[in-house]
Amino acid sequence: MDIRTTMVQDQKVIDALQAMREMDIPDETTHRNLQKLLKLSKNNWALIEQDNFSRLADYIFESEEHKEQGAEKVEEVDLRAPLKELHPRHDWEASPSAAFSGLPPLKEQKLQKHLGDISSDATSKPSPRSYINGERTEHSQNHCKEKQNQSVSSPRTCYHQDFEELYHPSCRQTVSVSREKKSEAKRSSDMYLTNEKPTGVLNSMNVQPIVASAQFEVPLSVIHPSDSAPVRTEGLPIPNDFMGTQTLLEYRMPCNNSEEKCEDDGISDQQTCSTASLEHTNNPESHSSSFEIASSEIGQVKISLQFNYAHERPDFRVPNLDALFKMVEDKCIKSYKIVNPDFSIKKLMQDFCQSYLDAATERKIGKGKALVNGTPPLDVLKKSSVLPKANHVFKLTILESSVKSSLNSRAQIPRPISTDGLGLPTQIIQPKGKLLLTTKGEKDEEDIFSGSKPSSSESSMVLDQSEGTLDGTNPLGLVVHNQSKCTLDGSNSFHKVADISKGQERYKITVANEVCTELLPPSFHYIPRNLVYQNAYIQFPLARIGDENCCSSCDGDCLSSPVPCACAGETGGEFGYTVEGLVKKEFLDECMSLCRDPKKHSFVYCKECPLERSNDADLPDKCKGHLVRKFIKECWSKCGCHIQCGNRVVQRGISRELQVFFTREGKGWGIRALHKLPRGAFVCEYVGEVLTNTELYERNVRNTGNERHTYPVLLDADWGSEAVLKDDELLCLDATYYGNVARFVNHRCFDANLIDIPIEIESPDHHYYHVRMCNSIAFFTSREVAAMEELTWDYGIDFLDHNHPIKAFQCLCGSKGCRDIQHSTNSASRSNRHVLSR
Numbered sequence: 144m145d146i147r148t149t150m151v152q153d154q155k156v157i158d159a160l161q162a163m164r165e166m167d168i169p170d171e172t173t174h175r176n177l178q179k180l181l182k183l184s185k186n187n188w189a190l191i192e193q194d195n196f197s198r199l200a201d202y203i204f205e206s207e208e209h210k211e212q213g214a215e216k217v218e219e220v221d222l223r224a225p226l227k228e229l230h231p232r233h234d235w236e237a238s239p240s241a242a243f244s245g246l247p248p249l250k251e252q253k254l255q256k257h258l259g260d261i262s263s264d265a266t267s268k269p270s271p272r273s274y275i276n277g278e279r280t281e282h283s284q285n286h287c288k289e290k291q292n293q294s295v296s297s298p299r300t301c302y303h304q305d306f307e308e309l310y311h312p313s314c315r316q317t318v319s320v321s322r323e324k325k326s327e328a329k330r331s332s333d334m335y336l337t338n339e340k341p342t343g344v345l346n347s348m349n350v351q352p353i354v355a356s357a358q359f360e361v362p363l364s365v366i367h368p369s370d371s372a373p374v375r376t377e378g379l380p381i382p383n384d385f386m387g388t389q390t391l392l393e394y395r396m397p398c399n400n401s402e403e404k405c406e407d408d409g410i411s412d413q414q415t416c417s418t419a420s421l422e423h424t425n426n427p428e429s430h431s432s433s434f435e436i437a438s439s440e441i442g443q444v445k446i447s448l449q450f451n452y453a454h455e456r457p458d459f460r461v462p463n464l465d466a467l468f469k470m471v472e473d474k475c476i477k478s479y480k481i482v483n484p485d486f487s488i489k490k491l492m493q494d495f496c497q498s499y500l501d502a503a504t505e506r507k508i509g510k511g512k513a514l515v516n517g518t519p520p521l522d523v524l525k526k527s528s529v530l531p532k533a534n535h536v537f538k539l540t541i542l543e544s545s546v547k548s549s550l551n552s553r554a555q556i557p558r559p560i561s562t563d564g565l566g567l568p569t570q571i572i573q574p575k576g577k578l579l580l581t582t583k584g585e586k587d588e589e590d591i592f593s594g595s596k597p598s599s600s601e602s603s604m605v606l607d608q609s610e611g612t613l614d615g616t617n618p619l620g621l622v623v624h625n626q627s628k629c630t631l632d633g634s635n636s637f638h639k640v641a642d643i644s645k646g647q648e649r650y651k652i653t654v655a656n657e658v659c660t661e662l663l664p665p666s667f668h669y670i671p672r673n674l675v676y677q678n679a680y681i682q683f684p685l686a687r688i689g690d691e692n693c694c695s696s697c698d699g700d701c702l703s704s705p706v707p708c709a710c711a712g713e714t715g716g717e718f719g720y721t722v723e724g725l726v727k728k729e730f731l732d733e734c735m736s737l738c739r740d741p742k743k744h745s746f747v748y749c750k751e752c753p754l755e756r757s758n759d760a761d762l763p764d765k766c767k768g769h770l771v772r773k774f775i776k777e778c779w780s781k782c783g784c785h786i787q788c789g790n791r792v793v794q795r796g797i798s799r800e801l802q803v804f805f806t807r808e809g810k811g812w813g814i815r816a817l818h819k820l821p822r823g824a825f826v827c828e829y830v831g832e833v834l835t836n837t838e839l840y841e842r843n844v845r846n847t848g849n850e851r852h853t854y855p856v857l858l859d860a861d862w863g864s865e866a867v868l869k870d871d872e873l874l875c876l877d878a879t880y881y882g883n884v885a886r887f888v889n890h891r892c893f894d895a896n897l898i899d900i901p902i903e904i905e906s907p908d909h910h911y912y913h914v915r916m917c918n919s920i921a922f923f924t925s926r927e928v929a930a931m932e933e934l935t936w937d938y939g940i941d942f943l944d945h946n947h948p949i950k951a952f953q954c955l956c957g958s959k960g961c962r963d964i965q966h967s968t969n970s971a972s973r974s975n976r977h978v979l980s981r
């Protein structure tokens with residue numbers, strides 16, 4: 144061996160000792176094991192050196208472990224298994240979990256124990272102050288800089304890595320700590336005399352109790368305010384290692400049981416403290432939490448959460464993250480009455496990030512207050528929601544336009560309640576006559592999907608997707624969760640089911656997508672009948688059905704009787720249906736005339752109009768009038784006839800083969816029938832959850848999701864005939880979460896082929912026709928409809944009503960009489976607009 148080789152080797156030994164010292168391994172132990180390892184590997188320094196001497200560290204851990212157990216088997220470790228143990232650094236970065244997966248459990252535990260010890264030390268001396276002072280962040284910054292120096296990858300390496308650990312499903316339950324991290328953890332152990340733990344101490348089942356506090360695998364040590372940048376309490380600029388200008392927003396939540404602590408933390412914000420105490424009133428444990436949000440102008444948002452118990456928890460075990468999510472989801476569902484079957488904490492976090500970005504970039508909610516006032520983004524969102532001025536009152540069903548356009552008293556879809564990709568404001572009816580508009584992400588026009596471009600509704604993480612690459616990651620290395628495959632039951636088995644009703648209808652309702660084959664309808668619960676959500680007042684005593692309202696003496700089929708029974712009374716002594724089960728021509732014509740030419744018909748006026756009350760509770764305007772609807776009364780349970788009686792059409796359910804299909808025009812999903820439908824044919828009811836308007840309001844306040852399409856229908860039939868309707872009598876149907884195939888019916892301004900007719904079943908109360916027991920809004924064909932022709936309904940939106948606080952969706956109905964003249968390229972629609980305006 145020449146002198147140079149010796150010198151080089153000496154240097155290697157020094158490096159090895161140094162690396163092991165950083166992990167608290169005494170020189171003597173290192174020496175002893177290094178010798179053995181050199182012997183075993185036939186002086187293969189390349190292997191030993193690799194990955195910051197990780198091979199050596201593993202060997203020492205195992206060796207020491209075996210020693211403790213009195214075994215001497217370490218020599219059998221297979222050094223020829225490079226993939227098992229020796230991951231090149233870039234491999235590890237690409238998949239941190241993989242870096243550890245090859246380690247035997249023993250080593251894994253050892254490592255966890257090692258880090259756990261460090262962490263336990265740390266947590267034994269909690270120092271809340273350290274969380275927001277410069278000490279932690281300084282360290283963190285160094286940490287990141289070191290990482291950068293050691294890495295050949297981009298300055299975003301740190302960010303990538305930790306974010307991936309946080310989000311990548313495959314990394315969630317796996318230890319993702321490299322030797323390097325381990326070294327850093329120890330090297331920086333002084334720093335952990337605060338609340339902070341090294342990243343990576345979490346995860347993995349089957350580990351020793353390690354820390355006395357829980358935290359997500361977070362970017363705490365990764366996102367750092369710059370040394371040089373001026374330090375702000377809330378919006379901390381982050382140096383270039385996080386690309387562009389960044390902001391770190393740190394919010395310390397609970398001050399728990401000590402006012403002192405609040406002061407200590409230097410957080411004077413009253414709200415913050417009170418939030419905290421609220422959070423903790425019922426909790427006997429002493430703990431505190433905080434979260435940090437960091438973002439960059441290129442759209443990265445990172446959230447870190449920390450929750451610290453002040454007391455030791457010897458029973459502490461790192462939970463499985465999926466199980467944890469599930470627990471929180473269950474809790475949220477119960478506590479906040481969340482009904483969205485899709486609700487997921489992961490998505491919530493995504494929304495959180497999105498909202499943060501929106502707030503930070505002043506997209507929708509104004510001046511990015513989150514950055515200057517240090518208020519948590521969710522609060523910011525609430526506060527920044529645009530409240531209308533007093534005269535900007537909410538017109539629930541566009542009453543003015545209802546009168547103008549004949550839609551009074553019709554069940555209507557209120558202006559799209561859409562926090563959607565179209566960037567529409569959310570329409571929210573406040574209980575006492577206030578309208579709250581919230582706004583959402585500014586994906587606007589670019590989200591109007593056409594051709595094969597999926598909509599944001601089907602792809603709630605469309606932002607990520609738009610930035611994504613084909614392999615499912617975006618340029619930032621974030622994992623893209625493809626929501627477009629979400630299915631009705633939350634699984635990916637939708638294609639196999641091929642019946643969105645899941646057998647609840649007489650005929651299968653298939654799904655077809657010739658435009659974008661991968662895309663499936665958004666998730667919802669299929670229900671064939673209305674459900675009462677909670678408070679809707681719809682009690683109906685059977686005793687109220689008198690003899691004059693039923694035909695108890697009938698038998699078999701009422702329609703075949705030479706004299707119409709009492710049930711035909713509502714339709715002028717004639718049944719509304721033909722023996723073929725179609726709505727009679729005269730009746731249908733009259734219904735259509737009511738819709739198309741309301742001025743020819745009479746109105747009723749409320750004493751105190753719920754619509755006006757919802758506009759201004761204190762000083763409501765006079766009722767502008769409601770059209771008197773025509774009903775069909777079907778035979779009821781008190782009737783003597785058979786279920787196959789010809790006057791029981793709607794209650795027997797869907798009797799046509801329907802299909803949900805993806806429209807080519809960009810309207811999202813629509814419905815069509817597989818066979819030709821004659822005029823007057825029953826297609827389906829509009830089914831959903833029956834909510835009071837107050838409940839709808841609350842629901843919409845809660846839901847600030849990215850729904851592109853909305854599904855609520857106001858139920859205002861016969862209001863005028865009532866004295867005064869209370870708030871809990873003001874009802875609507877919301878098919879967003881629970882609904883039937885009708886939720887896919889799209890709007891058409893002119894010549895829609897469906898018409899809605901109220902059907903009385905089991906209730907003579909017209910103002911509740913829609914919800915009383917089985918009463919319903921039913922769709923019938925207004926003309927003959929060809930097989931596979933889209934079935935459409937006129938929602939009654941007045942696209943010309945520019946005073947309406949809610950902007951309607953851009954109509955793509957394509958009809959000659961499209962009322963959305965602002966967007967329509969159809970010259971006919973412009974010239975006809977007065978004639979066709981409904």
Ligand SMILES: C[S@@+](CC[C@H](N)C(=O)[O-])C[C@H]1O[C@@H](n2cnc3c(N)ncnc32)[C@H](O)[C@@H]1O
Nearest residue numbers: 559810811812852853887888889890954955956
């Ligand atoms: C009741 S949903 C209809 C089903 C919806 N297309 C879907 O994919 O779930 C109402 C929503 O569909 C869209 N929509 C319905 N008719 C439309 C039309 N004529 N033009 C554009 N979008 C339409 C709007 O986003 C509206 O908020």
